[in-house]
Amino acid sequence: MVKILIVEDQESMRDLLSIFLTNNCGYYCFLAENGKQGLKLFQKELPSLIITDIEMPVMNGKEMIRKIRRLSFQVPVIFMSSIKENFKGLENVENCDFIEKISSLKEFSQKIEKLLS
Numbered sequence: 570m571v572k573i574l575i576v577e578d579q580e581s582m583r584d585l586l587s588i589f590l591t592n593n594c595g596y597y598c599f600l601a602e603n604g605k606q607g608l609k610l611f612q613k614e615l616p617s618l619i620i621t622d623i624e625m626p627v628m629n630g631k632e633m634i635r636k637i638r639r640l641s642f643q644v645p646v647i648f649m650s651s652i653k654e655n656f657k658g659l660e661n662v663e664n665c666d667f668i669e670k671i672s673s674l675k676e677f678s679q680k681i682e683k684l685l686s
Contacts, residue, residue, distance in 0.1 A: 571685065572614055574599045576607035576621040576630060577649075582670065586620060589674045594681070604628030608636055616644065618684060620677075622670075623650040645684035647677075 573596045577583040587598040599614050601607035605628040621630035649670050
């Protein structure tokens with residue numbers, strides 16, 4: 570079973586993604602509300618993919634991914650943000666993609682399939 574870690578500080582967005590990915594795509598989702606929780610869940614569950622917001626309290630998505638990559642894990646990542654400028658500086662991050670939060674769920678599932686293939 571494909572496990573996906575969703576790290577998002579907005580509860581409604583976390584729940585929407587989790588419900589969609591579980592019910593429509595058959596993925597098993599773990600949820601965290603900030604990068605610190607996400608890092609702990611990652612180490613416990615070792616998901617196949619991470620979907621993370623960039624701007625969050627406690628620890629942001631960029632910092633969380635830096636810490637995961639320092640542990641030598643190259644898990645695929647989808648960074649999401651409602652502000653395009655937040656994607657700057659992430660172009661050289663390996664095995665990742667970007668999506669605006671207001672994008673369609675179909676686009677999310679297409680990006681996930683691309684990164685997992």
